[in-house]
Amino acid sequence: MDTIDKLTEIFKEFPGIGERQAKRFVYFLMSRNPNYATLLSSLILDLKKEVTQCKDCFRYFLSHEKSNLCNICTDPNVDSSILMVVEKDSDLESVRKSRTYNGKYFVLGGLVPIVEKTTKSQVRIKELENKIKSSPKTVFGEIILAFSLSPQGDHTDFYVRNQLKPITEPLGIKISSLGRGLSTGTELEYSDNDTLKNALKNRQ
Amino acid sequence: MDTIDKLTEIFKEFPGIGERQAKRFVYFLMSRNPNYATLLSSLILDLKKEVTQCKDCFRYFLSHEKSNLCNICTDPNVDSSILMVVEKDSDLESVRKSRTYNGKYFVLGGLVPIVEKTTKSQVRIKELENKIKSSPKTVFGEIILAFSLSPQGDHTDFYVRNQLKPITEPLGIKISSLGRGLSTGTELEYSDNDTLKNALKNRQ
Amino acid sequence: MDTIDKLTEIFKEFPGIGERQAKRFVYFLMSRNPNYATLLSSLILDLKKEVTQCKDCFRYFLSHEKSNLCNICTDPNVDSSILMVVEKDSDLESVRKSRTYNGKYFVLGGLVPIVEKTTKSQVRIKELENKIKSSPKTVFGEIILAFSLSPQGDHTDFYVRNQLKPITEPLGIKISSLGRGLSTGTELEYSDNDTLKNALKNRQ
Amino acid sequence: MDTIDKLTEIFKEFPGIGERQAKRFVYFLMSRNPNYATLLSSLILDLKKEVTQCKDCFRYFLSHEKSNLCNICTDPNVDSSILMVVEKDSDLESVRKSRTYNGKYFVLGGLVPIVEKTTKSQVRIKELENKIKSSPKTVFGEIILAFSLSPQGDHTDFYVRNQLKPITEPLGIKISSLGRGLSTGTELEYSDNDTLKNALKNRQ
Numbered sequence: 001m002d003t004i005d006k007l008t009e010i011f012k013e014f015p016g017i018g019e020r021q022a023k024r025f026v027y028f029l030m031s032r033n034p035n036y037a038t039l040l041s042s043l044i045l046d047l048k049k050e051v052t053q054c055k056d057c058f059r060y061f062l063s064h065e066k067s068n069l070c071n072i073c074t075d076p077n078v079d080s081s082i083l084m085v086v087e088k089d090s091d092l093e094s095v096r097k098s099r100t101y102n103g104k105y106f107v108l109g110g111l112v113p114i115v116e117k118t119t120k121s122q123v124r125i126k127e128l129e130n131k132i133k134s135s136p137k138t139v140f141g142e143i144i145l146a147f148s149l150s151p152q153g154d155h156t157d158f159y160v161r162n163q164l165k166p167i168t169e170p171l172g173i174k175i176s177s178l179g180r181g182l183s184t185g186t187e188l189e190y191s192d193n194d195t196l197k198n199a200l201k202n203r204q
Numbered sequence: 205m206d207t208i209d210k211l212t213e214i215f216k217e218f219p220g221i222g223e224r225q226a227k228r229f230v231y232f233l234m235s236r237n238p239n240y241a242t243l244l245s246s247l248i249l250d251l252k253k254e255v256t257q258c259k260d261c262f263r264y265f266l267s268h269e270k271s272n273l274c275n276i277c278t279d280p281n282v283d284s285s286i287l288m289v290v291e292k293d294s295d296l297e298s299v300r301k302s303r304t305y306n307g308k309y310f311v312l313g314g315l316v317p318i319v320e321k322t323t324k325s326q327v328r329i330k331e332l333e334n335k336i337k338s339s340p341k342t343v344f345g346e347i348i349l350a351f352s353l354s355p356q357g358d359h360t361d362f363y364v365r366n367q368l369k370p371i372t373e374p375l376g377i378k379i380s381s382l383g384r385g386l387s388t389g390t391e392l393e394y395s396d397n398d399t400l401k402n403a404l405k406n407r408q
Numbered sequence: 409m410d411t412i413d414k415l416t417e418i419f420k421e422f423p424g425i426g427e428r429q430a431k432r433f434v435y436f437l438m439s440r441n442p443n444y445a446t447l448l449s450s451l452i453l454d455l456k457k458e459v460t461q462c463k464d465c466f467r468y469f470l471s472h473e474k475s476n477l478c479n480i481c482t483d484p485n486v487d488s489s490i491l492m493v494v495e496k497d498s499d500l501e502s503v504r505k506s507r508t509y510n511g512k513y514f515v516l517g518g519l520v521p522i523v524e525k526t527t528k529s530q531v532r533i534k535e536l537e538n539k540i541k542s543s544p545k546t547v548f549g550e551i552i553l554a555f556s557l558s559p560q561g562d563h564t565d566f567y568v569r570n571q572l573k574p575i576t577e578p579l580g581i582k583i584s585s586l587g588r589g590l591s592t593g594t595e596l597e598y599s600d601n602d603t604l605k606n607a608l609k610n611r612q
Numbered sequence: 613m614d615t616i617d618k619l620t621e622i623f624k625e626f627p628g629i630g631e632r633q634a635k636r637f638v639y640f641l642m643s644r645n646p647n648y649a650t651l652l653s654s655l656i657l658d659l660k661k662e663v664t665q666c667k668d669c670f671r672y673f674l675s676h677e678k679s680n681l682c683n684i685c686t687d688p689n690v691d692s693s694i695l696m697v698v699e700k701d702s703d704l705e706s707v708r709k710s711r712t713y714n715g716k717y718f719v720l721g722g723l724v725p726i727v728e729k730t731t732k733s734q735v736r737i738k739e740l741e742n743k744i745k746s747s748p749k750t751v752f753g754e755i756i757l758a759f760s761l762s763p764q765g766d767h768t769d770f771y772v773r774n775q776l777k778p779i780t781e782p783l784g785i786k787i788s789s790l791g792r793g794l795s796t797g798t799e800l801e802y803s804d805n806d807t808l809k810n811a812l813k814n815r816q
Contacts, residue, residue, distance in 0.1 A: 003674055004659070007656070007659060014637055024702065025626055025627070034660050038657070041653045041660075042653075043622060047619060050615055062616060149390045150391075179406025179407050180406075181386075188291070202383025203382050206470055211451045218436060225424060231498055233456075241455065247414055249449045252445035502800055554800060554811075556794075556798060587793030587813065596698065598706070601711075603795040610791025612789065
């Protein structure tokens with residue numbers, strides 16, 4: 001394998017990139033000014049140096065001082081009485097950019113597979129339990145489970161609820177899930193039964 | 205214009221059919237067995253003969269006895285305390301097939317344009333008002349506005365609410381709208397702000 | 409099955425139309441002005457009455473006098489020394505509209521399946537042979553095989569050539585096939601090997 | 613601009629990558645094992661170090677000995693009597709992989725804009741002229757212009773032909789262009805007029 005092949009293999013792991021486009025990336029880099037490659041290469045190393053995983057919410061963030069806590073977890077203006085549990089960093093970014101939520105986050109690190117047995121090793125359920133247990137009694141009033149609306153998302157919602165219940169119930173912490181119904185662009189004519197059912201049940 | 209051109213023009217009015225496919229339909233008919241054309245032609249006439257618009261809910265339905273009321277409006281098992289207002293027949297069919305709703309319907313006949321002035325002539329708002337006014341006082345407990353989630357759907361929701369309020373408020377009739385939030389397949393990472401906002405607001 | 413279901417079944421046979429769109433067609437017809445249905449129904453019967461299959465080239469055409477020959481076959485300005493063999497009526501229309509060819513046509517009525525045995529019953533190879541045999545010796549100088557560029561199209565080209573050879577060779581009739589190479593929009597970067605091979609072989 | 617924003621900007625220049633996917637790439641890198649980033653970074657530097665532009669055909673290639681000539685230009689088995697002029701490296705790779713051509717290449721470095729004036733600075737037409745002039749008289753028997761089938765590709769074909777003619781005609785060098793007609797998957801029914809015209813003109 002020469003450098004072209006090796007780089008193609010690396011680019012193939014990028015999200016949404018197949019063999020063909022991976023190769024195009026390599027040819028693109030070959031034909032660009034050498035400074036471009038140097039800059040890209042050093043920025044990737046910078047990113048690696050600066051990136052830290054927050055020990056509280058487990059999101060990745062950039063830190064020059066190698067702080068252990070991200071800027072959301074240390075922000076005094078964040079509402080620390082609500083905790084939103086999301087699957088992954090990009091979900092967190094999406095909610096954050098929508099400016100519709102001002103509470104804390106927790107990145108579970110994945111969805112819970114419907115069939116597999118070794119669930120706990122895959123998602124940070126133990127870490128989530130510890131976070132809630134170790135918090136001063138009155139901290140969280142509500143935990144919002146915010147997973148994508150898919151069979152695996154539903155299963156994860158169900159699983160996390162069951163795991164947390166023994167901890168949250170005695171503490172009086174409410175567990176909620178994101179609302180369901182029509183989303184932007186939904187046309188009644190083409191809606192599936194579940195969406196209609198949820199839209200009807202949650203009418204207001 | 206020969207028959208090919210005339211038929212092409214007619215087929216072009218079919219939902220989702222452009223010039224090219226309209227012409228393909230004509231050639232398809234030309235090359236098919238003559239019995240096929242005869243059958244199609246007579247079924248279209250049958251449909252025309254059998255179709256009636258229900259004088260109560262305004263949906264189109266088939267009636268051999270030329271009844272004025274459709275089978276939903278005359279069904280004693282239908283819950284006559286709820287009325288769902290939909291834009292068009294195909295929306296009604298979609299809800300009906302989902303088996304998630306067992307109340308009455310009303311087909312508004314369109315959405316209310318955001319800019320135009322001549323709204324009333326376009327949708328059956330007067331007919332809807334009359335239906336509610338003329339019903340025995342206790343009939344409807346709730347009117348559900350069930351429009352697609354688009355700017356025009358939102359505008360129609362707003363318009364119908366405002367028009368009905370003077371009638372429904374004195375009668376204690378509740379007006380609701382379909383719930384909003386995540387719909388089947390929604391991925392948090394790619395959700396628009398409105399959907400996230402609704403999902404968060406309507407969490408439960 | 410009521411009329412709605414029957415019509416849905418009929419529309420499902422239209423080219424490119426599935427169950428869902430077939431049903432939408434029926435609801436569309438139900439909600440349209442009755443005159444529309446009457447017009448559509450009578451135009452379909454007109455088409456059936458007027459359509460004739462040309463006994464010479466086998467294309468379908470409209471004829472008020474129930475002539476047996478289409479307007480191409482009777483046009484004195486058409487170059488009767490070339491015969492283009494096409495798969496179906498819509499291919500013929502496409503070539504005709506391009507105004508790049510002014511010769512005769514023959515509609516084979518299908519492509520020859522690669523695996524099946526009962527070929528002759530499927531396509532009009534016998535009719536094509538008879539047409540060539542029965543023509544005055546000097547009529548055709550060239551027969552152009554004009555099939556789509558697919559495995560089945562290639563197979564049909566091969567099959568027709570072999571079948572005609574015993575007839576055309578003694579008469580000195582040339583058999584040609586449409587040229588191959590880059591077609592409009594072809595990008596070298598994304599071309600398949602066959603297209604590149606043909607483009608290179610047929611360079612000029 | 614932090615490192616995330618800077619890297620996003622860089623990835624946005626990758627072929628076919630928009631803002632959204634560029635950002636996903638950055639988050640992907642953040643969440644991957646640090647070794648992945650190190651490997652990617654060093655492979656990009658390797659590529660930069662190894663890449664050379666062939667001084668003869670102007671393609672980019674990898675060379676550990678920093679040779680000035682690529683492996684095609686130095687391959688004694690390549691047919692040096694034919695020269696194929698392509699727009700860009702990826703076109704060359706596509707032809708090469710098809711194993712349908714065994715001659716020399718020349719990468720023009722772009723297509724000639726139809727309206728602009730400053731053409732010569734954009735493509736390597738001077739370099740191409742020099743290459744032909746400086747070659748021993750008998751070297752090239754044919755120059756194949758191999759551009760994509762688009763208005764700009766056609767214009768480039770026309771432009772290069774005109775520029776080369778004063779040089780090639782006295783030397784008896786033939787200039788050809790890739791053949792045109794049906795390409796893989798072309799259906800007659802949906803073909804544009806130019807493709808039908810070329811397919812008919814180039815029939816054989």
